[in-house]
Amino acid sequence: EVQLVQSGAEVKEPGESLKISCKVSGYSFTSYWIGWVRQMPGKGLEWVGIIYPGDSDTRYSPSFQGQVSISADKSISSAYLQWSSLKASDTAMYYCARALVRGVNYYFDYWGQGTLVTVSS
Amino acid sequence: QSVLTQPPSVSAAPGQKVTISCSGSSSNIGNNYVSWYQQVPGTAPKLLIYDNNRRASGIPDRFSGSQSGASATLGITGLQTGDEADYYCVTWDSSLSVVFGGGTKLTVL
Numbered sequence: 001e002v003q004l005v006q007s008g009a010e011v012k013e014p015g016e017s018l019k020i021s022c023k024v025s026g027y028s029f030t031s032y033w034i035g036w037v038r039q040m041p042g043k044g045l046e047w048v049g050i051i052y053p054g055d056s057d058t059r060y061s062p063s064f065q066g067q068v069s070i071s072a073d074k075s076i077s078s079a080y081l082q083w084s085s086l087k088a089s090d091t092a093m094y095y096c097a098r099a100l101v102r103g104v105n106y107y108f109d110y111w112g113q114g115t116l117v118t119v120s121s
Numbered sequence: 122q123s124v125l126t127q128p129p130s131v132s133a134a135p136g137q138k139v140t141i142s143c144s145g146s147s148s149n150i151g152n153n154y155v156s157w158y159q160q161v162p163g164t165a166p167k168l169l170i171y172d173n174n175r176r177a178s179g180i181p182d183r184f185s186g187s188q189s190g191a192s193a194t195l196g197i198t199g200l201q202t203g204d205e206a207d208y209y210c211v212t213w214d215s216s217l218s219v220v221f222g223g224g225t226k227l228t229v230l
Binding site for chain 2: 035037044045046047050061062063095097100104105106107108109111112113114
């Protein structure tokens with residue numbers, strides 16, 4: 001059974017760093033892309049970026065380039081989304097999802113349960 | 122706001138049919154495949170349709186997708202109360218990004 005299990009909710013202050021995780025099981029971690037999607041409170045879905053754990057090829061949405069960092073650790077089948085200095089506007093639910101990629105077509109077929117990040121002083 | 126335009130809300134009675142539109146441009150829908158996702162409030166999104174009109178695994182044939190020019194449409198027949206959710210269209214945009222529509226809230230009256 002394919003599963004993506006994300007780390008728990010976080011409450012941070014502005015300026016702090018944070019790394020959230022997405023641990024996968026039930027398939028070959030290095031054979032599929034993993035994407036990250038943001039959902040701000042009461043708002044729609046936004047694509048953050050994506051990584052191919054097989055070779056660490058990483059692509060970012062222009063809106064998030066330079067704002068976050070995506071990485072993966074093949075040894076423990078986990079992908080990460082990281083901030084070096086959080087802002088209040090980073091408050092959102094963040095989902096990881098397995099992605100099927102064909103050319104520029106991305107399909108997210110399995111999703112994690114989401115990690116709620118709250119940034120507040 | 123998103124480069125993909127969806128109606129904020131649609132509604133229909135149980136058993137009826139509803140369509141949700143997604144309007145884009147030649148920079149996105151006009152030249153790339155569209156997928157559709159369902160998100161029940163408080164849960165993660167779920168893939169319904171990919172490649173414009175292919176149903177994802179386990180999705181009943183009550184759900185269908187189509188694309189024409191720079192627009193795409195999701196159709197749902199035999200509406201059930203369990204279909205109440207937010208629906209999002211998604212495609213690739215030439216700005217080098219996956220783009221989501223703004224979402225449509227479906228109410229089953």
